[in-house]
Amino acid sequence: MTHTLQLPQADGSLKPYTPKAQPIAPARALPAFNRTVYAASHVVINPCATQNPFDDSPVVDWDTTLAFRDHLYRLGFKVAEAMDTAQRGMGVDWAVARELIQRSIRHARTVPGADLACGVGTDQLAAGPEVTLEQVERAYREQFEVVQAEGGTAILMASRALARAARSADDYHRLYGRLLQDSDKPVILHWLGEMFDPALKGYWGSSDIPTALDTVTALIRANASKVEGIKVSLLEAKWEIELRRRLPAGVKMYTGDDFNYAELIAGDAQGHSHGLLGIFDPIAPVAAVALGELAAGNTQRYRELLDPTVALSREIFRAPTRHYKAGVVFLAWLNGHQRHFSMAAGAQASRGIAHYARVFELADQCGVLAQPDLALARMQQLLAVQCGL
Helix, strand or coil: CCCCCCEEEECCCCCEECCCCCCCCCCCCCCCCCCEEECCCCCCCCCCCCCCCCCCCEECCCCHHHHHHHHHHHHHHHHHHCHHHEECCCCHHHHHCCCCCCCHHHHHHCCCCCCCEEEECCCCCCCCCCCCCCHHHHHHHHHHHHHHHHCCEEECCCCCCHHHCCCCCHHHHHHHHHHHHHHCCCEEEEEEEECHHHCCCCCCHHHHHHHHHHHHHHHHHHCCCEEEEEEEEEHHHHHHHHHHHHCCCCCEEEECCCHHHHHHCCCCCCCCCCCCCCCCCCCCCCHHHHHHHHHCCHHHHHHHHHHHHHHHHHHCCCCHHHHHHHHHHHHHHHHHCCCCCHHHHHHHHHHCCCHHHHHHHHHHHHCCCHHHHHHHHHHHHHHHHHHHC
């Protein structure tokens, strides 16, 4: 590929860019990963059938959505289903998420070796000032029942309604404690920082992170037999490492840090993190090769492969971080996993063309563009439609 694109820049100028076009993908069967790694997967909508994207539930293209999960399973990943990457509460409502959970669990049973965990939240409950803790608990239990009825594993997602209704750390202890004790199998807890969702500010009863760390540590220690692990998405490695070192034996730390995942998964002399990440959706082939090298004991090669993807991830997850899903779906389109670049709630409009140009460039540089000619053609289409280039 020698074609040069004119890519829009943040200052409104154009920069010529000639793609490197050197995709990275497994060339042979990979060894089993020595980390537990979930890719939080996006949802593909049917844009022809979704008539009012800002106001109505999206119509999901189920065949393409489930085919993307097959892609992740083939690469050795587990799937974290119906999470914020799937636009939970940000375009995908509980009715759609419930069907997504049911279909995905049933689909996984037909795929040898497939494994997944599903997000349980309270997004059917508006987070208004009148919401009570009892209503929050009922909403959680309604969603728990859907996952448990299918025999699935639950990821206990952070709740906007709980953040609004709770008055102290004790409220979190009591409510989570009851849910955990009633779960039929260990769950994964989920700490999503306010950079991902401003409505979650002060989660665990405090805006002071060291205080919140004490709260969640005490919760896990009191319910260790019911906690498989905790996903932490604070985008600051030191907090994750501190909590990781305080976890009871057998409880896993799942990094949700899309800025520092390479080093956190590699770990240090005192331990390592596993992964539950939205960035593993678009970079899955590169990440699979890197994780295979890590499992084979080739840590340096692991870092050589995965470290370059961090710049891409930092661009996709840059502030306002909640709009990261647009970059994830953009790359799924460039890589041929879906026929269009349309999202639930029209979220493709949440980022500007300079962002998409930068994502294209960084994805090319770290080997994420799996079909370079297709990606180039689609980038040209986007530039023509959005910029007249």
